[in-house]
Amino acid sequence: MSYKIVASQCTGCSACEPECPNKAISEKDGIFLIDPKKCTECIGFFDEPQCVAVCPVDHTCIIDKSLPRYQK
Amino acid sequence: MEALKEPGQGVIARFSNLKGLTIPVAPHKGCGSSGGSGKSSCGSSAGSGDLPSEIWEKVKNHPCYSEEAHHHYARMHVAVAPACNIQCNYCNRKYDCANESRPGVVSERLTPEQAAKKVLAVASEIPQMTVLGIAGPGDPLANPDKTFQTFDFVFKAAPDIKLCLSTNGLALPDYVERIKDFKVDHVTITINMVDPEVGARIYPWVFFRHKRYTGKDAAKLLTERQLEGLEMLTQAGILCKVNSVMIPGINDDHLVEVNKAVKSRGAFLHNIMPLISSPEHGTVFGLSGQRGPSAQELKALQDKCEGEMNMMRHCRQCRADAVGLLGEDRGAEFTTERIESMEVEYDAAKRRSYRDSVEIEREVRKAAREQELLTLAGENSDRKILVAVATKGGGKVNEHFGHAKEFQIYELSVAGSKFVGHRRVDLYCQGGYGEEDALAGVIRAINDCVAVFVAKIGGCPKEELRKAGIEPVDQYAYGYIETATISYYRSYLERLKNGELVDIERGDAMIRQGAFIELSAPAGQAA
Numbered sequence: 001m002s003y004k005i006v007a008s009q010c011t012g013c014s015a016c017e018p019e020c021p022n023k024a025i026s027e028k029d030g031i032f033l034i035d036p037k038k039c040t041e042c043i044g045f046f047d048e049p050q051c052v053a054v055c056p057v058d059h060t061c062i063i064d065k066s067l068p069r070y071q072k
Numbered sequence: 073m074e075a076l077k078e079p080g081q082g083v084i085a086r087f088s089n090l091k092g093l094t095i096p097v098a099p100h101k102g103c104g105s106s107g108g109s110g111k112s113s114c115g116s117s118a119g120s121g122d123l124p125s126e127i128w129e130k131v132k133n134h135p136c137y138s139e140e141a142h143h144h145y146a147r148m149h150v151a152v153a154p155a156c157n158i159q160c161n162y163c164n165r166k167y168d169c170a171n172e173s174r175p176g177v178v179s180e181r182l183t184p185e186q187a188a189k190k191v192l193a194v195a196s197e198i199p200q201m202t203v204l205g206i207a208g209p210g211d212p213l214a215n216p217d218k219t220f221q222t223f224d225f226v227f228k229a230a231p232d233i234k235l236c237l238s239t240n241g242l243a244l245p246d247y248v249e250r251i252k253d254f255k256v257d258h259v260t261i262t263i264n265m266v267d268p269e270v271g272a273r274i275y276p277w278v279f280f281r282h283k284r285y286t287g288k289d290a291a292k293l294l295t296e297r298q299l300e301g302l303e304m305l306t307q308a309g310i311l312c313k314v315n316s317v318m319i320p321g322i323n324d325d326h327l328v329e330v331n332k333a334v335k336s337r338g339a340f341l342h343n344i345m346p347l348i349s350s351p352e353h354g355t356v357f358g359l360s361g362q363r364g365p366s367a368q369e370l371k372a373l374q375d376k377c378e379g380e381m382n383m384m385r386h387c388r389q390c391r392a393d394a395v396g397l398l399g400e401d402r403g404a405e406f407t408t409e410r411i412e413s414m415e416v417e418y419d420a421a422k423r424r425s426y427r428d429s430v431e432i433e434r435e436v437r438k439a440a441r442e443q444e445l446l447t448l449a450g451e452n453s454d455r456k457i458l459v460a461v462a463t464k465g466g467g468k469v470n471e472h473f474g475h476a477k478e479f480q481i482y483e484l485s486v487a488g489s490k491f492v493g494h495r496r497v498d499l500y501c502q503g504g505y506g507e508e509d510a511l512a513g514v515i516r517a518i519n520d521c522v523a524v525f526v527a528k529i530g531g532c533p534k535e536e537l538r539k540a541g542i543e544p545v546d547q548y549a550y551g552y553i554e555t556a557t558i559s560y561y562r563s564y565l566e567r568l569k570n571g572e573l574v575d576i577e578r579g580d581a582m583i584r585q586g587a588f589i590e591l592s593a594p595a596g597q598a599a
């Protein structure tokens with residue numbers, strides 16, 4: 001699986017972008033997106049997903065259940 | 073910019089001197105009282121007399137730090153730092169933050185290049201602009217590259233502009249070296265507590281070194297990093313101001329402790345601001361009904377903390393993208409589109425000549441004040457009164473009552489006229505609310521004053537003010553505030569003596585809730 005950003009909640013603050021160890025996060029028209037092909041759920045890097053930990057709005061960076069779980 | 077060329081060796085010496093002093097602090101005496109040289113370390117409101125010359129050099133043209141300078145000089149902030157690394161209960165990152173200079177997401181956001189161009193454009197048009205600050209909308213040090221790149225551009229193009237930044241302090245110890253390298257000489261740290269128990273009620277979490285901390289752990293980490301950063305900065309000779317938001321029932325009494333902690337670490341100014349909170353802001357405090365302090369509660373705390381360290385009382389909690397003299401927001405004149413299309417020519421000579429003329433004006437004003445003070449020499453009343461003044465700058469009574477967006481409050485006593493704060497009011501002349509409601513709002517905001525000084529006032533509001541026990545005073549129109557107020561005080565004492573006036577206690581006053589509004593915004597509550 002991958003994390004995704006709920007666009008309607010994102011403030012565009014950019015805090016998540018530099019924290020992602022996989023450079024999976026980018027900006028488009030003021031809001032931020034996660035590239036599911038790059039996101040590893042931070043597995044192998046950190047104990048908690050960095051985008052979730054830094055995001056100022058709760059439930060904005062969430063797991064995308066439509067995708068299969070990330071395999072190392 | 074003398075202060076920039078010499079990064080304050082004198083100040084280093086000053087603070088290390090202070091370190092060697094044992095400052096006796098009685099446990100129940102408010103914010104400590106000390107004798108001797110301690111007093112001179114932290115003045116700001118009284119002009120040069122109170123400050124060592126190296127510090128006066130640094131702050132004299134800084135509208136945020138010097139009460140005297142904010143009549144003549146202006147600062148601007150550019151919103152280049154959107155990310156934040158902590159969460160505060162008085163902040164909702166979806167909206168502009170009313171408490172600190174944080175314009176949230178709805179406001180324009182600039183790249184470092186755009187920001188630098190904007191700064192130069194404003195500086196060319198407004199010679200009063202002497203300070204560039206970066207305060208948000210998030211935390212400047214959570215966006216270090218954007219912040220320092222902006223400073224670098226501006227420092228190279230316009231070295232006469234002072235640079236400052238405001239931070240929550242969490243990342244501060246990591247950046248003190250860079251702050252020094254970029255010759256940033258003023259830093260403001262927001263410190264609301266030094267006790268994690270208190271902090272846990274203000275900060276739900278902090279993000280530090282790849283981890284989110286909550287509760288007391290978060291607050292403990294934050295306070296340690298803040299105090300460490302403060303010490304590092306003052307040791308490096310960088311001026312530090314501390315901002316605290318006064319939250320009744322949570323940290324109001326505790327701020328006396330905070331005052332001691334920051335003073336002992338070399339902060340030169342402590343600015344206690346009222347919590348601004350209402351449900352429309354959508355903040356945790358707004359929604360929980362946490363109230364802000366009344367004007368009297370705020371003043372009482374500021375007085376308690378004054379001791380040897382002067383408090384900053386003229387802070388208007390301006391927005392981070394504000395342009396213009398403090399309180400007067402000209403941001404709308406300098407939109408990104410306008411800046412993009414502008415040919416910016418930076419006129420250093422014009423700016424210098426403006427500063428020279430201001431220096432002359434300040435001397436004249438000082439002389440007038442001293443002259444007027446002499447007339448109080450024979451008086452020995454212990455009566456203190458508050459008066460409100462409508463001014464648009466220059467240290468003069470020069471604003472029409474109906475145009476005033478705020479009033480400056482002076483405390484008058486036989487010691488003279490002392491600036492103690494300002495009160496924002498909704499524009500009385502603008503529509504949106506009924507005129508009567510607006511006037512009632514003004515009266516509530518200055519209800520603790522015996523008089524209001526104006527350049528001009530209509531007959532109807534005059535009558536209403538009188539009924540509310542506030543004397544409208546227009547005979548000092550366009551005069552210097554200090555001269556006018558001292559002269560008024562003398563006649564006030566006179567009238568008390570001959571029975572013309574009856575001395576009655578004034579009540580408390582309200583602190584207006586909501587962010588400072590721009591001229592273009594509708595009058596009333598800015599959500």
Ligand code: SF4
Nearest residue numbers: 020039040042049051
């Ligand atoms: S979970 Fe980790 S890897 Fe995935 S987008 Fe967030 S920060 Fe990047």
Ligand code: SF4
Nearest residue numbers: 010011013014016055
């Ligand atoms: S941290 Fe959250 S609010 Fe900020 S840009 Fe990322 S997803 Fe959006």
